[in-house]
Amino acid sequence: MLNEALAALAAAAGTGLVTAMTTDAWTEVKTRFGKLLGRGDAEREARQELRLERSRQELTSAAADQMEQAKAAQEAAWRTRFADLLEEEPEREAQFREVLDFLAEKVPVAASGAVQVNAQAFDHAQQAVQGQGVQTNTFGSPR
Structure with missing residues (x-):
């Protein structure tokens, strides 16, 4: 092993x-x-x-x-x-x-690889990052 x-x-x-x-x-x-x-x-x-x-x-x-x-x-x-x-x-x-x-x-x-990030943040905004590919993040809920 x-x-x-x-x-x-x-x-x-x-x-x-x-x-x-x-x-x-x-x-x-x-x-x-x-x-x-x-x-x-x-x-x-x-x-x-x-x-x-x-x-x-x-x-x-x-x-x-x-x-x-x-x-x-x-x-x-x-x-x-x-x-x-x-x-x-x-x-x-x-x-x-x-x-x-x-x-x-x-x-x-x-x-x-290319990175494409689509992010939405509401109120106390947050951040997320990745190394490759496509990423979509939504934090909280839109008002």
């Missing part, structure tokens, strides 16, 4: 990888994740890079109305792969952190 910190690391890696698939940094991101997944074997690295590229093609070829679903499916798949790897080889944690540091530096935060 994966501990909480490693599970969070796997989730962050999955989300970061999928976010990077639609950025200019993709080629370098693919290479870094290929090396991580290849575990030091050049043949395995090449296979993993092909797998990463297929995932990117699935994501980028999705219809606009299916993009969020495709992104969620890719994130779940990669999160599972990363969790499996960390469960088998927890000593790879430092390598995952290096790749995530690279992502934080090279992949713009805005690439994670």
